[in-house]
Amino acid sequence: MKKFKIVAIVLCAVLMTGILAGCMYESEETQYTDQLKDQISDMYGYPNVSNFFEYSQLKEIYEMRDNPNLVCYWYTKNDMSGKWIYQGTCVGYGIPYSASITAPESVQKYSKHYDWQILPLAEPNGLYTDGLSTSATWILTTDANGNISPTYVESEITISQVKMDARLFEDWSIPNNY
Structure with a gap:
């Protein structure tokens, strides 16, 4: 269930990014960078982060600073x-x-x-x-x-x-x- 929520959130973020990006002009540099990112993703994939420890550390620091x-x-x-x-x-x-x-x-x-x-x-x-x-x-x-x-x-x-x-x-x- 947890993985489903994460996948759903990522999918929504990707779709919204695509919709917003389509509304704005993309330069040649942006298109080239996106192609490189896609190529890297195809070759190596994304990190398998499952504990989100750094996130929880930063959250704790924010809460202490508050x-x-x-x-x-x-x-x-x-x-x-x-x-x-x-x-x-x-x-x-x-x-x-x-x-x-x-x-x-x-x-x-x-x-x-x-x-x-x-x-x-x-x-x-x-x-x-x-x-x-x-x-x-x-x-x-x-x-x-x-x-x-x-x-x-x-x-x-x-x-x-x-x-x-x-x-x-x-x-x-x-x-x-x-």
Whole structure:
């Protein structure tokens, strides 16, 4: 029964993909890529994934990250020594600066003749984030009183639910109560 459901879902996805693809213009590159994918599929088939373990791991991580009371510890890397610097506590794991709430682009019809184009979409603040390239992270840092404030961090960071081993740190950065 489980296999039947999976086959039914895959079949529906394939049919919907075919219907949607037929509605849009396909370039020569797209057609060539599809031919290559078909050839690879004919030669080797698809992986026989039955446990979906990686999926279940990612699902568990998403669910753990969804906790608004998740207190973590954050650290930056000392470029000179390679050791970590303890920065304090934060709420959650941080958000990459390049993350956005909306999709960066949208396919939209622009004429009566069903001509399509890809247009950028603005974020709710009116800014366009498409093409951002940065390793910066937003972190909701906490102070000794439990006050939360957003902090923009560009240096290499690590955030963990458990404290890292003190021997990995610059001695001066570790508080007495660590």
